[in-house]
Amino acid sequence: MIFSLDVRRARKGDCLLLHFGSKADPGLILIDGGPASVYTPHLKPRIAAIRAARKLKKEDPLPVDLLMVSHVDDDHIRGILDLAKDLIVEDEAHRPLPLSVLSFWHNSFDNIIGKDPKELTASFKSSPFGAASKDGALPKEATIDADDPSLEEEEITSNLKVLASIAQGAALRAAAKKLGFLTNPENDGKLIVASDESSPVEIAEGLTFTVIGPMLPEIKALQRQHDEWLKELKKAGKTPEQALAAYVDKSVPNLSSIVVLAEADGHSMLLTGDARGDKILEGLELLELVEQGGTLEVDLLKVPHHGSSNNLDDDFFERVIAKHYVFSGNGEHGNPERESLEMLLAARGNADYAVHLTYPIDEIDTAREEDWNKERAKEKKKKEANPNKKVRPAWSPEKHSLAAFVEDNPEFAAKIKIVDAQKAHVIDLGSPLGQVWPSLA
Numbered sequence: 001m002i003f004s005l006d007v008r009r010a011r012k013g014d015c016l017l018l019h020f021g022s023k024a025d026p027g028l029i030l031i032d033g034g035p036a037s038v039y040t041p042h043l044k045p046r047i048a049a050i051r052a053a054r055k056l057k058k059e060d061p062l063p064v065d066l067l068m069v070s071h072v073d074d075d076h077i078r079g080i081l082d083l084a085k086d087l088i089v090e091d092e093a094h095r096p097l098p099l100s101v102l103s104f105w106h107n108s109f110d111n112i113i114g115k116d117p118k119e120l121t122a123s124f125k126s127s128p129f130g131a132a133s134k135d136g137a138l139p140k141e142a143t144i145d146a147d148d149p150s151l152e153e154e155e156i157t158s159n160l161k162v163l164a165s166i167a168q169g170a171a172l173r174a175a176a177k178k179l180g181f182l183t184n185p186e187n188d189g190k191l192i193v194a195s196d197e198s199s200p201v202e203i204a205e206g207l208t209f210t211v212i213g214p215m216l217p218e219i220k221a222l223q224r225q226h227d228e229w230l231k232e233l234k235k236a237g238k239t240p241e242q243a244l245a246a247y248v249d250k251s252v253p254n255l256s257s258i259v260v261l262a263e264a265d266g267h268s269m270l271l272t273g274d275a276r277g278d279k280i281l282e283g284l285e286l287l288e289l290v291e292q293g294g295t296l297e298v299d300l301l302k303v304p305h306h307g308s309s310n311n312l313d314d315d316f317f318e319r320v321i322a323k324h325y326v327f328s329g330n331g332e333h334g335n336p337e338r339e340s341l342e343m344l345l346a347a348r349g350n351a352d353y354a355v356h357l358t359y360p361i362d363e364i365d366t367a368r369e370e371d372w373n374k375e376r377a378k379e380k381k382k383k384e385a386n387p388n389k390k391v392r393p394a395w396s397p398e399k400h401s402l403a404a405f406v407e408d409n410p411e412f413a414a415k416i417k418i419v420d421a422q423k424a425h426v427i428d429l430g431s432p433l434g435q436v437w438p439s440l441a
Contacts (some may be wrong), residue, residue: 003430010034010330013075033079053437061100070273084175104181152244212283213259267429317347331367
């Protein structure tokens with residue numbers, strides 16, 4: 001049986017395709033689409049290549065068993081919005097669609113907080129950045145790159161990210177409805193969540209997904225927090241924009257990220273989105289997939305949040321043990337971080353495993369150094385107002401770069417595999433995809 005993860009370059013985000021089944025009965029799952037400038041150069045050509053490999057006629061759509069958006073962050077959802085826009089253009093022109101989606105997993109922001117976030121969306125609609133239109137199209141302003149250096153105020157940048165994510169989620173839901181996608185049908189259209197009563201979901205014959213996160217208790221807590229946030233907002237006389245980042249940007253996206261354990265033919269993948277490592281472990285314990293403090297062995301782990309050490313506790317790699325570790329990220333926002341690779345090496349040593357990076361180490365380090373210097377400048381500015389604020393040291397290639405780390409650890413360096421921009425990067429856990437369709441290898 002085929003059970004392969006097809007890893008695409010996705011800048012600072014995720015873009016994954018999961019192949020399963022057989023040549024006679026193939027299956028495909030699409031997970032996230034990365035931020036801007038990912039769909040056209042990386043995802044769209046791969047979809048075309050899969051269509052060609054399967055020798056589909058122009059009028060025959062490529063079946064996608066499941067399209068899953070892990071959470072409402074631009075670096076995961078934007079490429080799927082671009083895909084949906086392409087599909088709507090073809091649909092309105094009465095041309096055959098290149099693919100058909102049988103099931104669409106997406107936890108929209110309003111479902112996560114349990115109500116229409118009118119206080120937030122109203123502030124977005126009244127802002128210069130517009131809002132999602134009814135037909136699912138998203139105005140250019142709403143997909144603003146909030147990392148634009150012209151946006152100097154940190155709070156403004158965070159607010160714009162959150163507001164844009166809310167609008168993007170609404171736009172995607174509208175586009176999915178227009179295209180006839182069935183949203184969360186395996187849970188009767190309700191949120192995709194994990195609870196102590198959860199059981200594996202059969203996505204297709206021979207393939208199951210067990211939802212590890214978000215956990216139902218966490219979602220209920222977020223809903224309570226939202227109500228409390230609104231009360232505090234009114235009591236303090238603040239506008240939604242003034243308090244938005246503190247509540248939403250630090251709580252909702254990462255805690256609500258869909259995490260699944262995919263299993264087929266005795267093999268497994270743990271796909272984590274941007275979830276926090278401690279919450280992943282709590283979810284595994286909640287479903288009794290591991291004992292309290294116990295370990296889980298999988299064939300493949302998509303490392304949470306692009307290898308950010310903020311999302312990983314010291315024991316994460318000791319408790320989730322894999323044969324393949326996928327770190328998606330090109331160095332933007334400092335990810336993947338050297339500290340995360342150091343954690344992995346400390347936990348696994350020179351055991352038999354592979355580390356997959358979506359960009360070359362020198363490219364990652366260039367972006368990481370740029371981010372480091374930008375954050376250091378912010379910290380120095382804050383220290384002027386508050387002498388107690390800490391400022392990170394100047395960037396040191398020896399102490400901070402990935403290049404120096406792998407040079408100092410040659411056995412670890414030998415485990416690293418880089419995703420090529422021009423070639424497929426497929427991790428086969430079952431029958432090799434390239435033996436079934438050589439053009440996809």
